[in-house]
Amino acid sequence: MTRILGISGSLRRDSHNTNLLRAAAEAVGPDVELELYDGLKEIPPYDEDDDVDPRPVSVARLASAIAEADAVLFATPEYNSSIPGQLKNAIDWISRPVATNVLRNKPVVVVGASTGAFGAVWAQAELRKVLAAVGARVLDLELPVTHAHTRFEDGALTDEEVGARLADAVEKLADEIRRNEREKAVA
Amino acid sequence: MNSTILTIAPAGTWSLDPVHSSVDFEVSYLAGTFKGGFDEIGAELTVDGERATLEGSAKVASVDVKDENFSAHLQSPDFFDAERHPELRFTAEDIRLDGDGQVSVAGELTIKGVTQPVTVTGTVTTPMVDPYGNERIGLNLTTKIDRTDFGVNWNNPLPSGEPSLANDVTILAELQFVKPGEETS
Numbered sequence: 411m412t413r414i415l416g417i418s419g420s421l422r423r424d425s426h427n428t429n430l431l432r433a434a435a436e437a438v439g440p441d442v443e444l445e446l447y448d449g450l451k452e453i454p455p456y457d458e459d460d461d462v463d464p465r466p467v468s469v470a471r472l473a474s475a476i477a478e479a480d481a482v483l484f485a486t487p488e489y490n491s492s493i494p495g496q497l498k499n500a501i502d503w504i505s506r507p508v509a510t511n512v513l514r515n516k517p518v519v520v521v522g523a524s525t526g527a528f529g530a531v532w533a534q535a536e537l538r539k540v541l542a543a544v545g546a547r548v549l550d551l552e553l554p555v556t557h558a559h560t561r562f563e564d565g566a567l568t569d570e571e572v573g574a575r576l577a578d579a580v581e582k583l584a585d586e587i588r589r590n591e592r593e594k595a596v597a
Numbered sequence: 598m599n600s601t602i603l604t605i606a607p608a609g610t611w612s613l614d615p616v617h618s619s620v621d622f623e624v625s626y627l628a629g630t631f632k633g634g635f636d637e638i639g640a641e642l643t644v645d646g647e648r649a650t651l652e653g654s655a656k657v658a659s660v661d662v663k664d665e666n667f668s669a670h671l672q673s674p675d676f677f678d679a680e681r682h683p684e685l686r687f688t689a690e691d692i693r694l695d696g697d698g699q700v701s702v703a704g705e706l707t708i709k710g711v712t713q714p715v716t717v718t719g720t721v722t723t724p725m726v727d728p729y730g731n732e733r734i735g736l737n738l739t740t741k742i743d744r745t746d747f748g749v750n751w752n753n754p755l756p757s758g759e760p761s762l763a764n765d766v767t768i769l770a771e772l773q774f775v776k777p778g779e780e781t782s
Binding site for chain 2: 508509514515542543544545546547548593
């Protein structure tokens, strides 16, 4: 069973980005399990003084959820042309120490939704940059879901084109996981 | 030993003396030249008649820069992708002595799993006998590559929009090879 962790950068209960991940969870194939991470709000502000063993429980929980996943699917909104502070804060925790952090070499895909005409495309680019800097295996694709409020009904994705592109993004992530497993088998 | 032979060194298999050898790189970054190297390197030079072949490698995990976080970034998929491509490799089956100790090498360089032909130039020293009775030569090679030909594409734009890291990278290999002397072989 291939395990993908879904991390939404939005904390809002009816978040379009969280709904996008729910739609992805329903679209995955029978051999893939997509679990949504729901603890972003509990992550404290990064403070090196607190970055000691044992780490805060919420941070340790996120780190082990990423470590146990074969890949991570991020969905990010866009705040002021960039990613939400709480998402960046969580990645800052996870990134340390850089050489051994759990995102290192982890296949990741970034998608994003916004109610505007650009679909969080800048935030997606920023998030890809941040994830690459911490050593993740960032897939070179984006999925800007524009006018997000028109593409869901009662939280369910109703836009077929977005659904198809989302399924394609998840399939590419699954391909990358399979490739990672092949590479490890050869090594 | 015959100093007029056409090959770059006397016949035989020459082993690298890794302690007294280095493989480094230089690339323009921001307002200067960034320099780094690899601690774990290997190479073998084989001379058979007029034919000389060279095989070399460097472990990506041994990249030596002045900051451990930077070293970690260089090993990530953003740069060399050490997990999938743990070694840089160089092979050459066409090494020519152009006179006066000048060497030109047509070879193949593999970085991040991508193999490209490269032309390498440099010098070779006259064989000497070291204090331990080994025959020894020094081979100093350099080449310039475009890193994006190998899929190493990372950059960070300056406020002007120009890239901060150049694509052209100079690779410098200063290699000492040894061969057991006649009396010990």
